[in-house]
Amino acid sequence: MDLQLLAALLLGIAAVVIIVLRTRLDAFVGLLVACLVTGFVAGSTPTDILTAITEGFGTTLGSIGIVIGLGVALGKILEVSGAADALARAFTRAFGDGREAWAMASTGAVVSIPVFCDSAYVIMNPLARSIARRKRAGYVTLALALGCGMTLTHHMVPPTPGPLGVAGILGADLGMIILVGLVFSVILLPIVVVYARWIGPKLEKSVLPEVREKVYATVASGGTGGTTSDNGGEAPAESPLGTPPEGAKPRRMNAWLASLPLVIPLLLIVINTVGTAIDKSNQNVLGDDEAYEPSRWAAILAFIGSPVVALMLGLALAVYVLLPRWTRRDKVSGWLADAAASAGLIILITGAGGAFGQVLRSTGVGDELAKVIASWSLPGVLVPFLVATLVRLAQGSGTVAMITAASVTAPLIAGLGISPVAAAMACCAGSMVFSYFNDSYFWVVTRFTGLDGTAALRAWSGITTAVWLGSIPLLLIASAVL
Template sequence: MDLQLLLALVVGIATIVVLVLRTRLDAFAALLIAALVTGSIAGSAPTDTITSITTGFGTTLGSIGIVIGLGVAVGKILEVSGGADALARAFLKAFGKGREPWAMGSTGALVSIPVFCDSGYVIMNPLARSIARVKQGGYVTLALALGCGMTLTHHLVPPTPGPLGVAGILGADLGGLILVGLAFALLLLPVVVAYAKWMGPQLESEVNEEVRRAVYGTVTVGAGSAGGTATATASGDAGDAGDAGPTDEEGRPERKPLGAGVASLPLLVPLLLIVLNTAAAAIDRNQQGVLDPNADYTPSTWAATLAFIGNPVVALLIGLVLAVYVLLPRWTPRAKVNNWLAEAAASAGLILLITGAGGALGQVLRDSGVGDALAEAIASTGMPGILVPFLIATLVRVAQGSGTVAMITAASVSAPLVVGLGLSPLAAALACCAGSMVFSYFNDSYFWVVTRFTGLDGIAALKGWSGITTAAWAGSIPLVLLAGWVL
């Protein structure tokens, strides 16, 4: 690998670490400075680096920014209405006492099959907060299990975009990839839950004060808080959480507590619409004979309609309307609802900026050629078999942050090598997907979504989120080796 590109990567990462841990600058400024430093050392023209930063920032927020804003707003209404607490009681009852991390990990894995991790985490995080509030502890464990449960299926199971692209590039059987990807996810879920239960208690004291107050502290309904959440402290067991429901100006109950079925509507309806969109596109492509997921096609009228209402932006808008008009009492003053939504938007601001800056850094790393140089260096070593696509995806992920880009890059580089390495396309596809899960950190936008919502910073964020994604990656190695031998 070109030493200049390697130096650019190392210095860029060091810049982030030093600025975040040792200076007064926050992660948003640190990411932008690191992007400038990386581009300069890599030899990119200053104007090209600026273009990469603005493109990466805009592209990232263009795809996830609106969704984060709407998801935070839905979460706010779930919290102040008592809906999130109703769902927390239902989850605790379904999985049983002591199995809350399994509830969060399993739910995350299911939700993330049709939904991007970032969107799904924003939608589901209020549940983790409510369960932690009911139990008065364990929020970090639940948040990590939820986030990494989503990571598993997002990286391993079509119809998420990354695995779909890998299957198309390598010519892997899509049905086989779905089945084996699900098997991988099920086998790795215990690794995720075990790590969350081990590391979570160690990091509970590291949660920043703002998020801690939002999760555990007594906060007047409607008061500002991080991540779009604010509620009164709920103590005792799950059956007592949220029984008082919303109160009027004099503290009197306004209505009976919400049931889990009604409370779930702002979550389930958007998720179902997004799933219908995904399924409709797959069925329509099959009917038209357009089997290549990367090929353009003109959707039928019915598929185009579902694609519109199943777009995450439209689906979450519908969810927000349901939250406001179904969860809140009809006599709730408009000014109060507007205040809640304004507080949600304010709390989402820093998350949006940091998420966009992470995308900017990733774009600089891609445009400077660091990712491609790493992939080519690994492919040229002559490393045997199944570990070649796995390690290409691993190193590209570390270099530029995006798991989807990492697995697509690994598939592109590995495609000419599959026959010579004696691999089946399905085994190679699994290796690309699994290798891309490693060490989510500063240049990954999802890192910032999870850690900001969880309230972890600096070393604690690395121990929690970077650690759990690396544990999932390490757990996949024997599975990848087995796939290379069996498939």
């Protein structure tokens, strides 16, 4: 490989890592600096570099920015309405006594599809504590199962912002990403439960005394925290949703109702993907987008199943079905504004990732790297997987890791001989590895669980590495069949 182009790539990635770890700047600025470093080292002119940055940024956000914003807003309403908590309790009842770890892992996986891991864990952790308090044991097992169940779908299933950004950068079909991500998550879930059950009892004595006291202390038979109480999901009088008017019936959150804003958009997106594939098959134009002219029914499905329309419908359902009629308009506006604020940085990072990928393409770094990798015996799908792994270990953020890996991989897909969907899943899976001190979610889980030092590493770093290892054979199979 041309040493100048290799140096451009390595210095560009190093710029992201160093800026995130060693400066007061964030990944958005880091990725933009990486664009400049890569472009100048590769020998591009300043004008060409700036053109590539603006083109890549605009193209990426044009396809995915709206979707990220809607997905985060949907998650916020599920959080404040008590729908996430209602789903958790439904899973616990469904799995039954003795299978609490499965219930917690499954709950985490479902709730974390639209809700950020950090806030979702804070909302759901009181349920894990409540179960452990009743059983007088097993809190570490339940807390780990809940947290890592969230990790799976947070990294693999849209509308979580990371996978959405990866899909946009790589041009992967969003419906297929949802389907494959769900399959990966279901297959990896037993690893979560087995590891949590294995390590949990070993670390139960390592729980910090103050956390142990909060978990196992005898409490009155009231609520355990979160947005709903233990009495079937009825909202407390002093609720963030507002005080019910006098004479209003007690509000209960049904699990089926709670799932509608999440399930309906996902189904519409998947139906669109399946319908388009069937329509192409009927026209014998599979894989040839230029020759494809959608039929009338396929065009309708494409509209209502587009991520923008589907998530708009989901958000409308969440606001008008999950929130009670007495919730004030200004409260809802405030929640949506909070969601927009939290989505802003993710959107900017995703756009900067697209800009970095465009710089790699325009400078010729991507084509040159593809030629080199094509001469190796390494399976192509492991290239984005390893890039995401290294970036995650270096700077801690799974979202930054998968978006950086997607940016590096985008110019290489043809040379690697893998589909955009397989490449996207490799970026997402690689970013799960060994969560430790430089990952904010590490601190959320271990602080709430009450683990410190080596116990925290054995518990949380260990379980995230276990699912990372488990994803490798799945990726090899996906690269062969997708």
